[in-house]
Amino acid sequence: MSNYLSRERNNPFNEIYAKLNSNEGYYDFPVCIDVELTNTCNLHCLFCPTGTGVSTRAKGFMTEEMFQTIMKNLNGHKVGLRFSRWGEPTLHKNIVNFFRIAKSNGHLIHLNTNGQLLNEERITELLKTGLDSIKFSFQGVNEKTYQEMRQDSSFDKLLKNIQITHRLRGRGGAYMHIATTTTYETDDEIDEFKKFINPYCDLVTIGKTKLEHIDVIKTKLTKNQKTTLIDLKGKESMIEERLKICPEVFGKLSIDWNGKVTPCCSDYNAEMVIGDLTKNTIAEIFHNDIIENYREILRRKEFNKIIHCSRCFDLMSLQGKNKIDL
Numbered sequence: 002m003s004n005y006l007s008r009e010r011n012n013p014f015n016e017i018y019a020k021l022n023s024n025e026g027y028y029d030f031p032v033c034i035d036v037e038l039t040n041t042c043n044l045h046c047l048f049c050p051t052g053t054g055v056s057t058r059a060k061g062f063m064t065e066e067m068f069q070t071i072m073k074n075l076n077g078h079k080v081g082l083r084f085s086r087w088g089e090p091t092l093h094k095n096i097v098n099f100f101r102i103a104k105s106n107g108h109l110i111h112l113n114t115n116g117q118l119l120n121e122e123r124i125t126e127l128l129k130t131g132l133d134s135i136k137f138s139f140q141g142v143n144e145k146t147y148q149e150m151r152q153d154s155s156f157d158k159l160l161k162n163i164q165i166t167h168r169l170r171g172r173g174g175a176y177m178h179i180a181t182t183t184t185y186e187t188d189d190e191i192d193e194f195k196k197f198i199n200p201y202c203d204l205v206t207i208g209k210t211k212l213e214h215i216d217v218i219k220t221k222l223t224k225n226q227k228t229t230l231i232d233l234k235g236k237e238s239m240i241e242e243r244l245k246i247c248p249e250v251f252g253k254l255s256i257d258w259n260g261k262v263t264p265c266c267s268d269y270n271a272e273m274v275i276g277d278l279t280k281n282t283i284a285e286i287f288h289n290d291i292i293e294n295y296r297e298i299l300r301r302k303e304f305n306k307i308i309h310c311s312r313c314f315d316l317m318s319l320q321g322k323n324k325i326d327l
Contacts, residue, residue, distance in 0.1 A: 010203045012176045013109055013133040017081040021248035028252045030078050031287055035255040035266055036071065037086035038063050038093040044115055045152045048140060048182075050269040051087050058271050062092075063258040067278065068099050071256060072106055074283040085113035086255060087269045092118065100130035109133045115151070116159040124166050132175045137163050137202075139181035142194035146186055160198075167201040177202040182209055247310070250295050254287060262286050264295055267309045 012018075017033050039062045042051050050056040082103050084090045091114050093099070103110050111134040112127065119127075127135075137159065140150035147156040167177060179202045183191065195205050249255075250264040257263065260278035261271055268274075273295075276286030286292070295307060304310040 010176065012178070012204070014081055014083075014111060014176075017109070018248070021252050028287075030284065031080060031252060031254045033081040033083065033253045034071075034075075034283075035083045035086050035253070036063070036068075037088060037256060037258045038084055038090045038096060038099070039088040039258050040086065040269075041092060042087075042089045042115075043092060043117055044089070044154050046140065046154075047150050047152065049087075056087060056269045058257075058269075059259070061258050062094075065095060067258075067260050068095075068102070070260065070278050071283075072102060074278065075106065075108065079107050079109075081109040081111065083111040083113065085111075086257070086266070088258075089115055089118065091123070097126045097130060100127065100132060104131040111135070113138060115154070116162045117154055119162045119166075121165050121169070124162065124169055128166070128170055128174055134176040134178065135166065136178040136180055137166075139179065140183075142181060142183060142186050142190050146183070146190075150184075163198070163201050176204075178204045178206070180206045180208070183207060184209075247299050250292060250299060254283065264292050265309045272308055 014033075020028075020032050039060075040051060040056065040058070041060050041062070042049075045053070047053065084096070084100075090096055090112060100110055100112075110130070110132055112132060113136045116137045139147060139159065141147040144156045147159075148154065163177070163179065166175075170177065179198050181194070191207055195207070198205055249266055253264075255263050255266055255268065256278065257271065261274050262276040262278065262281075262283075263271065263273045264275055265273050275289060275291040275295075278286075281289075298306050299310065
């Protein structure tokens with residue numbers, strides 16, 4: 002992984018991530034759960050199944066009843082909850098209240114956001130919940146390469162909101178992670194981005210943008226957007242390097258806004274659903290025959306037997322290994 006640490010500060014989720022990345026064995030209960038508050042988004046990013054319209058499952062927002070169901074299922078367990086998946090969490094009107102409830106139940110909470118819907122008041126509200134970790138997601142490293150991927154967005158607004166968050170969180174507040182991916186950016190451009198953003202966060206990670214999974218014909222993009230995407234796909238060069246251990250199926254679950262549960266963070270179209278919280282408990286789902294079969298397949302490294310595993314690679318450790326011929 003291409004990382005740049007801006008200061009010696011531990012991520013509250015480090016122990017959880019260490020477990021997820023070092024064990025293919027048995028856990029009694031998930032150590033981490035991704036919670037999808039919504040699968041709608043305010044942006045139309047060219048790399049994303051949500052933004053391009055490739056994701057065809059029903060759109061919606063998690064109800065308070067479903068969130069309380071999750072909390073009841075977690076009773077007696079301390080779990081890392083990551084509010085992310087296939088939409089923008091800050092679109093949800095109850096996000097602040099949900100964070101307060103999760104923290105009152107003793108859970109670590111992490112937020113993934115594109116940062117566009119934030120302002121000083123909203124950031125203050127989120128930080129006051131006891132938010133443990135926040136990741137701001139970019140694509141590219143400057144205005145041009147950001148706009149190519151994140152259509153109708155604002156590079157400057159995102160930078161401003163990061164700076165506001167950094168100021169408001171103070172010394173002991175939420176851990177701040179800046180993450181971006183690149184397609185054809187030069188090493189000098191990447192280094193310039195790192196140096197600029199470093200003072201406003203605890204960690205910068207640079208990965209490779211994954212575009213090969215996007216079928217341009219199936220997208221709901223405009224003609225100009227499709228042309229841009231085709232051009233960027235042509236510049237993409239990817240080394241297909243597998244993760245040493247899948248951090249998903251052995252110690253983690255992902256819960257969609259409607260309570261459907263999948264073992265894979267990449268399952269944007271609910272193709273690998275293993276349970277439903279309106280019918281099953283998290284404990285039951287975590288040890289049912291479907292997920293145990295997935296685990297056994299991955300222990301044998303038979304990636305092509307699972308739809309999303311067949312095209313899953315370690316994109317966050319590829320920066321610097323892939324040189325694009327311009």
